[in-house]
Amino acid sequence: MIHTAQNNETQAIVHFGYQTLSLEDVVAIAKGAKAELNSSEEYHRYIQQGADFIDNLLKEEGVIYGVTTGYGDSCTVSVGLDLVDELPLHLTRFHGCGLGNTLSGMQARAVMACRLSSLAYGKSGVSYALLKRIALLLNLNITPVIPEEGSVGASGDLTPLSYLAAVLIGERDVIYQGVKQSTADVYAKLNIIPLKLRPKEGLALMNGTAVMTALACLAFDRAKYMAKLSSRITAMASLTLQGNSNHFDDILFAAKPHPGQNQIAAWIREDLNHHHHPRNSDRLQDRYSIRCAPHIIGVLQDSLPFMRQFIETELNSANDNPIIDAEGEHVLHGGHFYGGHIAFVMDSMKNVIANIADLIDRQMALVMDPKFNNGLPANLSGSTGPRSVINHGFKAVQIGVSAWTAEALKQTMPASVFSRSTECHNQDKVSMGTIAARDCLRVLQLTEQVAAAALLSMTQGINLRIQNNELDASSLTPSLAKTLTQVKADFSFLTEDRPLEHILRQTIDKIQRGEWEVCHSTQR
Missing domain, CATH: 1.10.275.10 (Fumarase/aspartase (N-terminal domain))
Known part of the structure; x- marks a missing residue:
C-alpha cells in the first residue's frame, strides 16, 4: 500500500512484503514512487x-x-x-x-x-x-x-x-x-x-505474468479516467447540440438500475444542471450517441469492479512454477504462470473502450454537420463574413477522429482466442495475455486521441452557442465551466484555419496525465 514519508519533500512509498498491493500502488511506482521492502527479521526468515x-x-x-x-x-x-x-x-x-x-x-x-x-x-x-x-x-x-x-x-x-x-x-x-x-x-x-x-x-x-499484469494496471488507470472524461464530453456535446437533458433523469435511470450506468447518467446530469437549466430542448428524443451515452459508457463503469478484482488477484499472487512451499517442504508443479484472467480483462477492456471511441466519433459527426447540429456552422468554424468560404474549422479533425476510431475498432478482436502451440507442444494452450494488454493500450491511445479532438471541438461548439446568445455562460455548472476554462487556457477560439496537431498532442498528453478536471460531487 502507498504511504507518504516526510523527507526533504513528500515522497510516496509503496511497501512490499506481507502487504496486499492495489492497482494504484503499481501506478504510483510507475510514476516514480519509492519501493520499500519489509525489513523485519520475521519476513526476512520467511x-x-x-x-x-x-x-x-x-x-x-x-x-x-x-x-x-x-x-x-x-x-x-x-x-x-x-x-x-x-x-x-x-x-x-x-x-x-x-x-x-x-x-x-x-x-x-x-x-x-x-x-x-x-x-x-x-x-x-x-x-x-x-x-x-x-x-x-x-x-x-x-x-x-x-x-x-x-x-x-x-x-x-x-x-x-x-x-x-x-x-x-x-x-x-x-x-x-x-x-x-x-x-x-x-x-x-x-x-x-x-x-x-x-x-x-x-x-x-x-x-x-508480470508484464501483462503491469500493462493491465496502467490500462485500468486510464480506462477509469476515460469513463469520467467521456461523460464530461457527452455533457459538452449535449450542450453544443442543444440536447434534451431529460434523457439523463434520475427517475428514468431508476427503472434500469445498473450501478455503473446510473453513475454515468448522474455525472452527465450533474454537468448539465438538469433540473435547473434555463433552456432545454424542445425535441422529444436526441440521437442515440447522446441519449444512450450512459448505457454505452456504463458498460465500462460496471465492468471496472470485476476487472480490478481479476488484476489485483493476479498482482498479489505467486504466478510462478514450480511453487515452493518451504513450510510444508513441498515443490508443487502447476500452471500459475498462465495469464488467462489478464487476457480476458484486456480483451474485454479494449472492447468497451473502443465503443467509447465510437460513441464520441458519432457525437463529433453530429456537431460538425449543419443538417444535425441545430443551427451551428459547418465543421464548427468560427469564421464569418466573406472569409468563411475559405475556412474549414474542424473538418480534417473529424476525418482524423473517424480514422482513429476505425483503427480502435479494428483492434478489438480478442487475442486470447488465438492461442498457439509452442515449445514442442509443451506450451500447447497459451493465454496471449500480453498481446491482449498491448492491444488494449493501443485502443486506449486511439480513444484518447478521439477524446482530445472532442474536448477541443465541444469547447468551440459551446463558445459558438454563447457568442450567438443561445447559451448563457453563467448557466454553466461549475464542473463544466472549469473544463472549458482549462481547455481555453491552451486553445484559442478557431476562426482562421491553423494546424491543430500541436494542441491535439498537448491535449492527449494532459488526458494521459489525468490533468483535465473530471471530478463530480457524486463520485462512485
Whole structure:
C-alpha cells in the first residue's frame, strides 16, 4: 500500500512484503514512487526459508524442475549438480530475443513492481537479496530496456522478463538518467555488484505474468479516467447540440438500475444542471450517441469492479512454477504462470473502450454537420463574413477522429482466442495475455486521441452557442465551466484555419496525465 514519508519533500512509498498491493500502488511506482521492502527479521526468515529449502533439496540430489532439469519440454533432461549454477544464466540468455518497440520507463517500472510483488509473496524459492536488488533498482530509477514482443502469456512473460533478469546479473541495457546505457557501465559508475542468480531464481524471475499484469494496471488507470472524461464530453456535446437533458433523469435511470450506468447518467446530469437549466430542448428524443451515452459508457463503469478484482488477484499472487512451499517442504508443479484472467480483462477492456471511441466519433459527426447540429456552422468554424468560404474549422479533425476510431475498432478482436502451440507442444494452450494488454493500450491511445479532438471541438461548439446568445455562460455548472476554462487556457477560439496537431498532442498528453478536471460531487 502507498504511504507518504516526510523527507526533504513528500515522497510516496509503496511497501512490499506481507502487504496486499492495489492497482494504484503499481501506478504510483510507475510514476516514480519509492519501493520499500519489509525489513523485519520475521519476513526476512520467511523469504529466505524458500531459498534454503532449495539448497537442502540440492544437497539431497532432489529432482527440481528448472533447477536440476531443463526447461519446458526439456524437463526430462537431467542437469548435473556441477552445472546447476549456470542453468539460470543460460535461461536469461537464450530468451534474449525480444523484438518490436520497447516498453516505456513507466511501463518498465510497473513490470518491476509486479514481479517484485509476486516474488515477495514468498512461494518462489528466491532469496531476500534478490527482492532487495529489484527494490534498489526501482529506487535508483534504473529500468531494463524491455522489447514488448515475444510473449505468448504462458509460461508467463518469459522473453520480456528475461530482460529484467539480465539486468540483475549486469547484462544488456538499462535506461538511467533518461539515457539508454549498458547495464555494466551503469553498475560500474554506481559501484553495484551484479547478482549471481541462485538455482531457481532465473526461472522465478521470468516464469510469471508480470508484464501483462503491469500493462493491465496502467490500462485500468486510464480506462477509469476515460469513463469520467467521456461523460464530461457527452455533457459538452449535449450542450453544443442543444440536447434534451431529460434523457439523463434520475427517475428514468431508476427503472434500469445498473450501478455503473446510473453513475454515468448522474455525472452527465450533474454537468448539465438538469433540473435547473434555463433552456432545454424542445425535441422529444436526441440521437442515440447522446441519449444512450450512459448505457454505452456504463458498460465500462460496471465492468471496472470485476476487472480490478481479476488484476489485483493476479498482482498479489505467486504466478510462478514450480511453487515452493518451504513450510510444508513441498515443490508443487502447476500452471500459475498462465495469464488467462489478464487476457480476458484486456480483451474485454479494449472492447468497451473502443465503443467509447465510437460513441464520441458519432457525437463529433453530429456537431460538425449543419443538417444535425441545430443551427451551428459547418465543421464548427468560427469564421464569418466573406472569409468563411475559405475556412474549414474542424473538418480534417473529424476525418482524423473517424480514422482513429476505425483503427480502435479494428483492434478489438480478442487475442486470447488465438492461442498457439509452442515449445514442442509443451506450451500447447497459451493465454496471449500480453498481446491482449498491448492491444488494449493501443485502443486506449486511439480513444484518447478521439477524446482530445472532442474536448477541443465541444469547447468551440459551446463558445459558438454563447457568442450567438443561445447559451448563457453563467448557466454553466461549475464542473463544466472549469473544463472549458482549462481547455481555453491552451486553445484559442478557431476562426482562421491553423494546424491543430500541436494542441491535439498537448491535449492527449494532459488526458494521459489525468490533468483535465473530471471530478463530480457524486463520485462512485
